[in-house]
Amino acid sequence: MITSVLVANRGEIACRVFRTCGELGIRTVAVHSDADENALHARVADAAVRLPGATPAETYLRGDLIVKAAVAAGADAVHPGYGFLSENADFARAVLDAGLVWIGPPPEAIEAMASKTRAKELMGLAPLGEVAQSDLPVLVKAAAGGGGRGMRIVRCLEELSAALESARAEAASAFGDGEVFVEPYVERGRHVEVQVLADAHGTVWALGTRDCSLQRRHQKVIEEAPAPGLSERLAEELRALAVRAARAVHYVGAGTVEFLVADDTAHFLEMNTRLQVEHPVTEAVFGIDLVALQLSIAEGHPLDPEPPHARGHAVEARLYAEDPARDWAPQTGTLHRLAVPDGVRLDSGYGDGDEIGIHYDPMLAKLIAHAPTRAGALRQLAGALEKATIHGPTTNRDLLVRSLRHEEFTTASMDTAFYDRHLTTLTEPAPDPHAPLAAALAEAARSTSRFGGWRNVPSQPQTRRYARGDEEHEVHYRHTRTGLEADGVRVVHAAADLVVLEVDGVQRRFEAARYGDQVHVNTTTLTQLPRFPDPTAQLAPGSLLAPMPGTVVRIAEGLTAGSAVAAGAPLLWLEAMKMEHKITAPVTGTLSALDVATGQQVTVGQLLAVVEET
Structure with a gap:
C-alpha cells in the first residue's frame, strides 16, 4: 500500500x-x-x-x-x-x-511510445526522410516530450535548416533530448485524442474522446470532452485504435493517444505515456478521479471490466500569463489575486501573492466547466472567466472568453488553424470607456478617506492619466460639498474598492484594486501615469526592447553593429518560459547598435538593438 x-x-x-x-x-x-x-x-x-x-x-x-x-x-x-x-x-x-x-506505465512501454518516431513505426507509420518541395508544408517535431515545444511549421525549403536547428535547441532545453523528425503538416485538421487507462490484469479502458483543436504554437488552449461533431463510426475507430496502441506495448496506467482528424479520417500522431494537462474534462464527464485510479493501479488493484458511462459535456480553458496580441509574449510579475465564481473547477499552481518568473511555462491555472450540454458548458465557462478576479500580469483571459463565444467554436467547426485565422479580431481592444474614470474616482475616494476632501474654495477639476496598452486616457473629476462629480455620469458611490456610476440611467458597478501604479477595474488593467511625464525618457527611433524577461539564446549568424538588415529579418532569439521568441528587424536599414550577447539575461523593456532605417 x-x-x-x-x-x-x-x-x-x-x-x-x-x-x-x-x-x-x-x-x-x-x-x-x-x-x-x-x-x-x-x-x-x-x-x-x-x-x-x-x-x-x-x-x-x-x-x-x-x-x-x-x-x-x-x-x-x-x-x-x-x-x-x-x-x-x-x-x-x-x-x-x-x-x-x-x-506510471512500464519503462518498456514508455520507451516504445515516448519517442514519436518509434511510436509511428509501431503503428505502421514512418516520418519523412529527405524533404522535397512536393512534401511542403511540413512539421518539424521533437521526438521526446510535447506541449508544443520543439515544433516548427516549414512552408519553404529555405526555412528547413533553421527550423531544425531551432527545434532541436528548444527540445533539448525542455526535455533533455534534441532529437526531432519531420512529418506532413495538415493545415485544417482537428486535434482529437482518446484517454486510456489500463491495469496490470489486462483491462484497458478507452474513456471517450477529447477535442484539443484550439492551440497556439502547437500548445493546447481550450479542450473539451467529448469531441463534438464526430461520426459514431469515427469515434468508435478512434477508441479502438487507442486500445490497440495500449495493448501493443502492454500498457499500464493512464495515457493518451492523439490523432489529427481531417475529412472524417484519423491520422495517428503519438501516444503520451502520462497524465495530460486536459485530464479534468474526462474526469468531469466520467465522474472519476484519474489520479486516484493511477494510484490504485500502481498498488496492483484491477479496474472494473467496463468504464463508467459518460454524462454531459466538459470544457477546460488554460489561463496563461501572456499577451496574445503581442505574439503570445509571456508575462512575469506578481499574481496578486486569482479567484473564480462558484460552479467551476480551478486547478492552479499559484496562490495570491506568488511571483510568476521566467523559467517555466506561463500557465497560471485551468478552469473547467461541466454541464448537461456542450452549449451549457461553454456558456458557464465563458461567464466564469469573465467574472473571475485576476490581478497581476497580462493574461489571455479576454481571448479565452471571445474564443468560447466565437461562432466557429460554438458550432464545432473549428480546427487547429483557428487562431491563425482569428487572432487579430479576437485580440482587438475592447476597452471599457468608464474604467479610467472609475479608477480615478476610487483613488480620489482613497485619498479623501486618508487626508480629507475639504476645500475652502470651489473645487477645480482634478486630472489623472492612465495607460491601457499603447493607449493613454485622461480623466477629470471634482470634489464638491456633496461628494465626487464627473461630467456625463452620475457618481452614485465612490470608495477605494468600489465605484458605482450611472450612465444614461443605467447603474454599473466597478470593483477596483490597486497595486503600486497598476490598477485593476473589473477586467480592465490600467497603469497610472505620472502627472508630469519625464521629457528625458526617450529612445532612439528603431530601438528594439525586450518584450519579456528572458535569456538571449542565439544571435543571427554574422550579425554585428553596422550590419545591413532587411525588415522582418531575425536578429536574435530570446528564451523565456521554455519557449523561443524571435526578435526581428522592424525596418530595412543598418543595425547601429547590438547591446546584448548570447547567454545574457535581459529584463522586460531592456534595450536589445537599434536599427536605423535606410
Whole structure:
C-alpha cells in the first residue's frame, strides 16, 4: 500500500496530485528548484526537498537527485506528473531500481511510445526522410516530450535548416533530448485524442474522446470532452485504435493517444505515456478521479471490466500569463489575486501573492466547466472567466472568453488553424470607456478617506492619466460639498474598492484594486501615469526592447553593429518560459547598435538593438 508520494514535478500538476493524495490520506513530498523554494507546490506538500541545478529548468530533469530525494524523504512511490521526466524510461527504471513504486506505465512501454518516431513505426507509420518541395508544408517535431515545444511549421525549403536547428535547441532545453523528425503538416485538421487507462490484469479502458483543436504554437488552449461533431463510426475507430496502441506495448496506467482528424479520417500522431494537462474534462464527464485510479493501479488493484458511462459535456480553458496580441509574449510579475465564481473547477499552481518568473511555462491555472450540454458548458465557462478576479500580469483571459463565444467554436467547426485565422479580431481592444474614470474616482475616494476632501474654495477639476496598452486616457473629476462629480455620469458611490456610476440611467458597478501604479477595474488593467511625464525618457527611433524577461539564446549568424538588415529579418532569439521568441528587424536599414550577447539575461523593456532605417 502506498503511504507517501513524491511528485517529480512542479506547479499545477504537483498541486493536483497532492490534492488527491490528501483526500486518500497519503503523505506528500515536493521537490523544488531554488527559484521554486516558495512556490505553492512546495508549500502545500507535507515535506519538500531542494534540488540543486545549473539552471532552474534543468533542476527537474535531474532524475538521480529526484530519486535520492524520494528515498531521503521516506516516500515509497513517485508520480512524474507531465512534462520534464514524465516520459523518460531511464527515470522510471531508476525509480523502480531504488525499490520505489512508479506511478506510471512500464519503462518498456514508455520507451516504445515516448519517442514519436518509434511510436509511428509501431503503428505502421514512418516520418519523412529527405524533404522535397512536393512534401511542403511540413512539421518539424521533437521526438521526446510535447506541449508544443520543439515544433516548427516549414512552408519553404529555405526555412528547413533553421527550423531544425531551432527545434532541436528548444527540445533539448525542455526535455533533455534534441532529437526531432519531420512529418506532413495538415493545415485544417482537428486535434482529437482518446484517454486510456489500463491495469496490470489486462483491462484497458478507452474513456471517450477529447477535442484539443484550439492551440497556439502547437500548445493546447481550450479542450473539451467529448469531441463534438464526430461520426459514431469515427469515434468508435478512434477508441479502438487507442486500445490497440495500449495493448501493443502492454500498457499500464493512464495515457493518451492523439490523432489529427481531417475529412472524417484519423491520422495517428503519438501516444503520451502520462497524465495530460486536459485530464479534468474526462474526469468531469466520467465522474472519476484519474489520479486516484493511477494510484490504485500502481498498488496492483484491477479496474472494473467496463468504464463508467459518460454524462454531459466538459470544457477546460488554460489561463496563461501572456499577451496574445503581442505574439503570445509571456508575462512575469506578481499574481496578486486569482479567484473564480462558484460552479467551476480551478486547478492552479499559484496562490495570491506568488511571483510568476521566467523559467517555466506561463500557465497560471485551468478552469473547467461541466454541464448537461456542450452549449451549457461553454456558456458557464465563458461567464466564469469573465467574472473571475485576476490581478497581476497580462493574461489571455479576454481571448479565452471571445474564443468560447466565437461562432466557429460554438458550432464545432473549428480546427487547429483557428487562431491563425482569428487572432487579430479576437485580440482587438475592447476597452471599457468608464474604467479610467472609475479608477480615478476610487483613488480620489482613497485619498479623501486618508487626508480629507475639504476645500475652502470651489473645487477645480482634478486630472489623472492612465495607460491601457499603447493607449493613454485622461480623466477629470471634482470634489464638491456633496461628494465626487464627473461630467456625463452620475457618481452614485465612490470608495477605494468600489465605484458605482450611472450612465444614461443605467447603474454599473466597478470593483477596483490597486497595486503600486497598476490598477485593476473589473477586467480592465490600467497603469497610472505620472502627472508630469519625464521629457528625458526617450529612445532612439528603431530601438528594439525586450518584450519579456528572458535569456538571449542565439544571435543571427554574422550579425554585428553596422550590419545591413532587411525588415522582418531575425536578429536574435530570446528564451523565456521554455519557449523561443524571435526578435526581428522592424525596418530595412543598418543595425547601429547590438547591446546584448548570447547567454545574457535581459529584463522586460531592456534595450536589445537599434536599427536605423535606410
